[in-house]
Amino acid sequence: MAAVRLAVCAALAAVFAALFVAVPAQAxxxxxxxxxxxxxxxxxxxxxxxxxxxxxxxxxxxxxxxxxxxxxxxxxxxxxxxxxxxxxxxxxxxxxxxxxxxxxxxxxxxxxxxxxxxxxxxxxxxxxxxxxxxxxxxxxxxxxxxxxKWNAPAGSGGGGTPSGFVVSESQFNQMFPGRNGFYTYSGLVAALSSYPGFAKTGSDTVRKQEAAAFLANVSHETGGLVYVVEQNTANYPHYCDASQSYGCPAGQAAYYGRGPIQLSWNFNYKAAGDALGIDLLHNPWLVENDAAVAWRTGLWYWNTQSGPGSMTPHNAMINQAGFGQTIRSINGSLECDGRNPAQVQSRVDRYQQFTSILGVSPGANLYC
Structure with a gap:
């Protein structure tokens, strides 16, 4: 299970505190x-x-x-x-x-x-x-x-599930039959408000393809949503970049991979926390203790970071560049261009399985 070890140029998204904002009266x-x-x-x-x-x-x-x-x-x-x-x-x-x-x-x-x-x-x-x-x-x-914050007339549609997410809870459970109880469907749904364009952009097919692509990469990173933290503890002290002005206030070995995209390194915790309005630099343990926070960090990376790729995974899917580009943006420096074809194939297999569950074609350009 590869931890994300990619430098962040800038945090591109800001805090969504919808759960803590008073809801206005209906329009x-x-x-x-x-x-x-x-x-x-x-x-x-x-x-x-x-x-x-x-x-x-x-x-x-x-x-x-x-x-x-x-x-x-x-x-x-x-x-x-x-x-x-x-x-x-x-x-x-x-x-x-x-x-x-x-x-x-x-x-x-x-x-x-x-x-x-x-x-x-x-x-x-x-x-x-x-x-x-x-x-x-x-x-x-x-x-x-x-x-x-607005009250607006309700429209038709809404994703086809009670949650408004294109993946129903039963489909989610089908995708992850052996998942860790930490990774709840409700935690994922609660996190969606942080990036409302995710799996809600484009046609119904594109929305389902994006959801499947995100969950396929998440599945690969976590062994099917089994692992909450990186399993190789020997790596833990490695993820402190002391050259950063803010250092590693939570400790040298506190920034190991956690959550659905295995967020790691102090600079990634700082950037994700700044974007989400959560102090993850001083309290990285929130990512392994709060399911909604964990899912939010995965969505932060998916929607705002290009990693070693040329586009965010979100943009790769809504602009139909293909699933392969999401692999490149997440771990392309270690897997793409023939570096580790078995790992790429593992991600593609899972993506094809999940698109089948959602009843859509996987599209083109599956490999990187």
Whole structure:
């Protein structure tokens, strides 16, 4: 079981504290309500392309009546909520525009009251966290803050399972019949809110392929979700990079592989903890003691880190680069390009098994 030993360039995601945010009251009549109980509003009730979308006192007008038709769009005045210039950058404004089916018009309304653009993996956000009328709305790295919490009209669909995840609990149990009780399905589902674009981007086939790819790599890393920590204890002191300014405050031997992707090294614990809003640098043991934290670290790596590859595993699957690229991003420096074909084959076998359970084809480019 290979531990992840890959340096991190930067933490690209931020904390999602949805479980600790008060849930606002339900919206009515197609309104989307948020900060200070105000509404998502089209400036001047204009249906012109480029009309600004803002926060405003709720007034019951058509400028504040939104529909969620179940195709991933949010619509008002016959047009779609759209990210300006198809940007994925923090601070990109949103507007009203002719519906085109493009990625910058796709939104996921989550059970945690986030509205996420999966292409950017960012949340609909009230600029500067101010509730003043006419404050422009934008996309921003998801933080779980009150300026990113919304009540929106429910749409159709939702993943086909009670949890909203494309993998049902019975399918999960079928994939991992001998799993350690630590790795609970509920822990995984609780962790999904940290990266709401995961397994919710693209077609139903792509979503299931991504879920299968993540779980296949997880299965390989943990011996079928059996191992919570790295088994070779002789390696434990190796994972402290003392050149880092913050050092190894939990101890020289505290940063061994843990969790579903076997997070290791002090710099990875620091980056993952910073991204998730958890102090994993000083308390790395949380990853082996809290199932939701463990799953969150796996999703952090999957959604934000490229490792020795050229793309994140999340992007590899939603852009259909193929399962092989997820292997490259996780452990490619040790396995890909003929370095360890048996390990690659093990991952591919598991991926093909899991896609079969989910009833989808595995797609192309399975090897690295």
């Amino acid at each position: 009515a009549d197609g309104q989307i309500t948020g900060l200070a109980g105000k509404c998502v509003d089209v400036a001047g009730a204009s249906s012109t392309n480029g009309a600004a979308v803002q926060l405003y006192d709720c007034n019951g007008t058509t400028a504040q009546r939104w529909s969620n038709p179940g195709d991933g769009t949010l619509r008002a005045l016959g047009k779609c909520l759209d990210v300006v210039d198809r940007s994925t950058a923090d601070g990109a404004a949103v507007q009203l525009w002719d519906c085109s089916g493009s990625a910058n018009q796709q939104w996921v309304v989550t059970s945690a009251h986030d509205i996420v653009n999966p292409a950017a993996n960012k949340c609909l956000d009230v600029r500067d966290n101010t509730s003043a009328n006419a404050t422009r709305l934008q996309i921003w790295t998801c933080t779980g803050g009150s300026n990113q």
